[in-house]
Amino acid sequence: MRDAFMDEMPHLKLVGKPAPDSDAGEYSEARAQADDLLMIAAAQGDRAAFAKLVARYERHVRSYCGAILHHETQAWDAAQDVFLRLWATRLRYRPKGKFRQYLYTIARNIARNLCRSKRRRQALAHFFGFDDDSNATANTSAVASPHSLHEQDESARHLRLALSQLDERLRDALVLRYFNNLSYDEIAAVIGRTPSTARSRIFYGLRRLAELLPKESVQ
């Protein structure tokens, strides 16, 4: 009755030895299963397991929120909210190897909602003839606050500026693909479109960036 099909399931060896934190490359099955096991532990109240998940993904989530909000501090706050919501909904998560999809869907919803609130605030501030504080700060950091921050060189500045001029949908897909290493299928699930739509948004985003970026800025 018992057999060796477990040989095909390296994930079960990963408890206590999560996959490396590097997000290079695609989301491997072993990595997905390690994330699932951490979520299972978190669902049982294990805060240490949850802390591992936060540590693994916080920079990516902050980058992603920053690309949507164009503001470093707001991105930081949004990322905090993302993980608080992840904790609050951990019992709802079904461990099917789609943790990143789940996480970035939460991140997208939170960041976009904040972005909409910010726009409303800015519109009101403009209407009444005074400046909204967050608006003033946001304008100085333009888009890519997220990335910001340790890339102060000229090419990074050009990239932030170019990203800020992209259509929101193209930027969303590009960021999920290249900042966060999501596959087309994962991106499609997060943005609620088909993989081919995700693919074409990434392509058009790249093409638009190629037009916007001065040639010498890409090194």
Place this chain on the structure above:
Amino acid sequence: MKCLDEQTLAAFMEGELSTNAAGELQAHLSDCAGCRQAFERLREIAGQLRRVRAAEDPHFVSQVLERLPAGHRRHPGRWLVGLALPAAATLAVCWSTPSHHHDGEFVARGSARPGPAEPATHLGVEVFVHQQSRERNRVAMRGGERIENGDGFSFVVSNRFGRDVYLCLFAIDNAQAVHWFYPSYTDAATEPQAIRVPATPAIMPLSQGVTPEGLAPGRLSVVALFLARPVRVSEVEKVVAGAALSAIAQRLPVLAQQTQIIDVIK
């Protein structure tokens, strides 16, 4: 080969072209400076995007943890499905409402002597079904799944009860045959006992998955019994043969029981 559009170059960069098409494109790139330049530019932009990361923030994780609700309530419903409690009425309450027992992070007040831990909220098994016919074949079992003969099971166990317990994992098919997962019971001449599950805050994967053979089509009950002592498989089979699953707890030293029902379609 004529010059390439950017979409094809992007597909090449993403590794989406067939081997033949990629080979042709590579050959063209080595001959055509214009396409090579366009390709290099796309690749450099993608590379630059990949290097973008938020700055390190050593306080981020601790800030999140500080903001988590203190002393959350434990909800057995999702992960710890089907608790074996003596009375059916109690069982119904536990299914429908969260337990109010708190985990170790919650400070006890008003009593010098802590009460006993509730086993049903501290013991649990997560069962995964590995369906051969599915591309992504691992599914956490929630009841109601449809499986076929040849599909496998794997298990992750949690014991935060504070002391070692013993576990029997088995399935009862539509023909009332018992299929043992843990302990391994393949030789009728042996008499294995329930496996020991040490108390630990970590979740523990059981070392081997199991593919049961000869499951009768129809309803399959997957049962996990957490026991106070290492009972023998024959004891369990005797009780299972003579009583409903809900009555097992009255005849064996069961601390907690999980039962999930799925369908064997062929």
